[in-house]
Amino acid sequence: TAQHPLLEVSSIAGGYGDITVVRDVSFTASAGRITAILGRNGAGKTTSLRMVSGLNPISAGSIRLGGKDVGRLAPHARTAKGIAYVQEGKRIFRQRSVQENLMLGSYPLRIPRSQVMKKVEEAFDRFPALAKKRDVAAGLLSGGQQQMLAIAQALAPGPKVLMLDEPTTGLAPAIVGELFDLITRLRDEGLAVVLVEQAVDFCLSIADEAVVLNLGQVVYRGDAKSASTRGAVEATYMGVE
Numbered sequence: 130t131a132q133h134p135l136l137e138v139s140s141i142a143g144g145y146g147d148i149t150v151v152r153d154v155s156f157t158a159s160a161g162r163i164t165a166i167l168g169r170n171g172a173g174k175t176t177s178l179r180m181v182s183g184l185n186p187i188s189a190g191s192i193r194l195g196g197k198d199v200g201r202l203a204p205h206a207r208t209a210k211g212i213a214y215v216q217e218g219k220r221i222f223r224q225r226s227v228q229e230n231l232m233l234g235s236y237p238l239r240i241p242r243s244q245v246m247k248k249v250e251e252a253f254d255r256f257p258a259l260a261k262k263r264d265v266a267a268g269l270l271s272g273g274q275q276q277m278l279a280i281a282q283a284l285a286p287g288p289k290v291l292m293l294d295e296p297t298t299g300l301a302p303a304i305v306g307e308l309f310d311l312i313t314r315l316r317d318e319g320l321a322v323v324l325v326e327q328a329v330d331f332c333l334s335i336a337d338e339a340v341v342l343n344l345g346q347v348v349y350r351g352d353a354k355s356a357s358t359r360g361a362v363e364a365t366y367m368g369v370e
């Protein structure tokens with residue numbers, strides 16, 4: 130069957146004010162697959178995800194979800210349509226309880242409290258370690274648990290696309306493994322995952338597709354496991370084009 134990519138990002142451009150950071154970025158994400166986005170610091174990975182989530186505007190190109198243009202919708206509207214974005218650095222409300230953080234995850238859906246609570250309970254079923262700490266302030270959780278909470282919060286609205294920005298940064302190796310197991314499981318459940326990671330080898334080992342950015346442009350797209358992908362990634366990280 131000809132599988133239509135769920136998310137189609139085509140030649141987007143944008144930046145901050147007058148500064149263009151992303152010049153020409155295209156990638157796709159499909160149900161049940163992980164798309165890795167790689168590239169050196171400053172390549173435009175975070176900015177690209179911000180544009181797909183709606184936090185930054187696009188000045189050119191298009192963003193389609195299930196064939197429909199979403200590139201000019203507000204962030205909460207994109208969340209409601211199924212695009213979830215876990216920002217770099219565990220953006221959770223540290224003073225709020227774990228349960229309150231999960232409740233806020235469904236806020237963009239504008240649904241009644243009873244339905245919000247149902248989604249919170251679903252999150253606790255998936256993350257039993259968080260269930261044990263439901264009344265604890267999120268800032269008191271371990272780094273790994275804070276990242277799990279950020280992901281659980283993003284999953285609460287029931288997204289189709291999950292974009293993760295450097296989820297393993299600052300985590301102990303054992304926790305990194307746990308996190309990658311979770312990401313793989315979510316992929317296997319049918320989510321379209323977009324993963325930006327510093328841990329390149331780890332990332333390529335679980336990814337299906339790889340996109341390499343340099344100076345705001347795509348310099349390589351290919352199967353994550355192919356030797357030519359490794360070559361392209363190494364060349365880019367060493368600054369050779």
Ligand code: ATP
Binds near residue numbers: 175
């Ligand atoms: P990193 O791994 O460092 O996050 P990245 O590939 O995600 O790298 P971006 O964060 O998208 O890269 O940054 C791309 C460029 O945009 C960098 O040169 C950065 O300095 C610039 N930039 C990022 N945020 C802003 C901002 N708020 N205002 C102006 N320039 C910014």
